[in-house]
Amino acid sequence: MRKFKNPMLVLFGLALVFTSCGDQKKGNSGALTSNAAEKVYVAPGEHDEFYAFVSGGFSGQLSVYGLPSGRLFKVIPVFSQDAEKAWGYNEETKPMLNTSFGFVPWDDSHHPDISQTNGELDGRYVFINGNNTPRIAKIDLTVFETTEIIEIPNSAGNHSSSFVTENTEYVVAGTRFSVPVPQRDMPINEYKGNFKGALTFISVDPEDGGMDIKFQLMMPGFDYDLSHPGRGKSHGWFFFTTYNSEEASTLLEVNASQNDKDFIAAVNWKKIEEYVNNGGGTKMPSNYAHNVYNEETHTATSTMEKEVLVVNPTDVPGAVFFLPTPKSPHGCDVDPSGEYIVGNGKLSADLTVHSFTKMLEAIEGKKYDGDAYGIPILKFEDVLAGTVSQPGLGPLHTEFDGQGNAYTTFFISSEVVKWKLGTWEVVDRQPCFYSVGHLMIPGGNSRKPFGKYVLAMNKITKDRYLPTGPEVTQSAQLYDISGEKMELLLDFPTVGEPHYAAGIAADIVKERSKKIFDLKENKHEYGITSDADVRVERNGMEVHIYMSMIRSHFNPDNIEGIKVGDKVYFHVTNMEQDYDVPHGVSIIGANTSELLIMPGQTETFVWEPKQPGVWPFYCTDFCSALHQEMQGYVRVSPASSNIDLSWSLGE
């Protein structure tokens, strides 16, 4: 008996030790949490310090969050239809999703980047790439809406995009998949030497922001993974990481991982621009959509462009060089000074940093290590600035705080690592939950980062939130980087995959945000500016309703004389001129989304009534104390009837 009792007591004692340890730990993290809570708490009615524009990845959208709170303000529809906002459903925005393949209602949105002036964020536009059907979109930050989308011809998997040069001279879109250019029917295994990788330079009009493809650089058939512009001293250059320099077309996970080094392509775009301005390049027949949304007509138009200017890199000597970089580099990041080009060799244990100054010297000295398809390869040792030795596993992306520190994400070891530029020493590391992809420091892609927070965007969430079945939320994590050590402050869920983000001080953007659209400036083809213009017109089987909406009625709200088989266009103008008074509208059986119409705006939906009856429509956005009264009826008669069109309000 005695023998038996003693071990029990020991066990009991151990249990107490463990329990008290556990309590102690809990107490500690509780104290930390309250400290972190204060740092992310934005009191009711107060504003966040930063906007974060977080891409939705495969949702095709761009979400707007506040930092440090992680509160979601808006999901801006870009490449994917959005029934909430009628994006891609109403007649006005359908042309925005037009491509050379017809209407494409979805894409994979990856890398938002904010426009710059003199290397600093100016907060005018956000650019973002659609990967799958290559497109670049521009979001106007006075309205937080997508106002332009340009399709990229000769490209596939538009991934090394959409990064802007330091005066927003260009938005750059590089192809991930090389393809036959022009597209043609050929055996896949004849890839090597025959496929091309197009790097597209889209000029941005300094006045109206209009995009236009200036030229396409037709590079060897590698995969162009990510890119960044030079800045400061390296302004005028652009850097692209490559993988699959093996030019494999199958089982890339093995076959594209054979070369010890792939390349960072350094492109002197100023030189090519000059060449093109002097008549260089070849005009190639093409077919790609250019879609522009006009704020005054509240309507988008889609134009098919028929030509693109193509430049062969070997035709412009001294414009393109390859910098050998270990093991399929992923992120290609340039520090705020423009001196360091970080190649995040995702299969390498080390981080490789190239020196822009040394690169120029090597070019000057023509110290080449051979060439690839006529493009000179510089010697690795000649351009290397330094190596961050064994900082983690699977480096993907690096951003900068403007105080001499760099922050790199490691996918496999699931962490953010802080290291020093120049000395290459690791200063701190913090775990991510889990498997971080991109990270973002507001302004981290500019000469002047706001080095206060870093946002880590994770690929895997697992148990971090309440479970929601097999598909769980996606997640971002905010760290305070104002001190020597990073501190995890906040997890917050995101819409779609938070692939990458761009952040900016809210003060630069918020004063310019529009409150309403001026009704007097409404130039919509079917818009009205006063109730005197309200009417219904028949044109054969087409019926156009010029309708107004204002608290709390539609005008007209009784319409008769519609027949089965008619195609009825509801052109609805919101006559409000007050901040935050949108109205919505839909009718029973409409085979499309509602409209959500901002003050001063006109939108259109189509309704094809299928059976006689009296069908109600109503306001879908709770607008006022009499929102429930904001409704109306359309009488639909048999196709054979001869009831005249009539419309009224309050009769």
Add this chain to the structure above:
Amino acid sequence: MKKSRIIMVLAALLPLLLFVFPLWKITLEAPQYPTPLGMYIYINDFADANPHDIKNINLMNHYVGMKYIPDAIPEFKIFPIGIIITTVIGLIIAWKANHKWFLYWFIMMVMVSTAGLIDFYIWEHDYGHDLDPKAIMKFTNPDGSVMGFQPPFFGSKDILNFTAHSYPQLGAYCLGGGIALGLIAYFFGKKEKQTLKD
């Protein structure tokens, strides 16, 4: 030129600034309006404090059956003529007349301004009480009478969910200053005459 006459010239000219600066301002505050709605009353116009404010005041007020604030009222024609006439009279007086006329001008201006204020009060009363019988929302006072929505004549007042403020603006101060100067000119004139006698 005598000091009294210079002051009288200023007195006559100062009310002309009513053509530049607003006379009065009515402001409506409510939680849903972080930027309050406001209307400036000029001698010849109603103006938005911020773009579209009057349209939005009308939209609010139609719920309780108040009339739309008109684009123009007869006063917008009468008041400017009145001010021009009184200024001309004031200038003639300043140039030619005996200082006693300065006092008469002052009394005339006080009467004209009072008439204007009474007119303003009547308009406000009518605006707040002459409600559409088909008003969407009807409110009654505790005693059972129909609730009016007259903005305050001067000062601040709670009206349902709004707090209304009504205060004179720079134009009104110019008018008041001009009138006061008329009286000052009279006293200077009186003093000058006495000095002359002595």
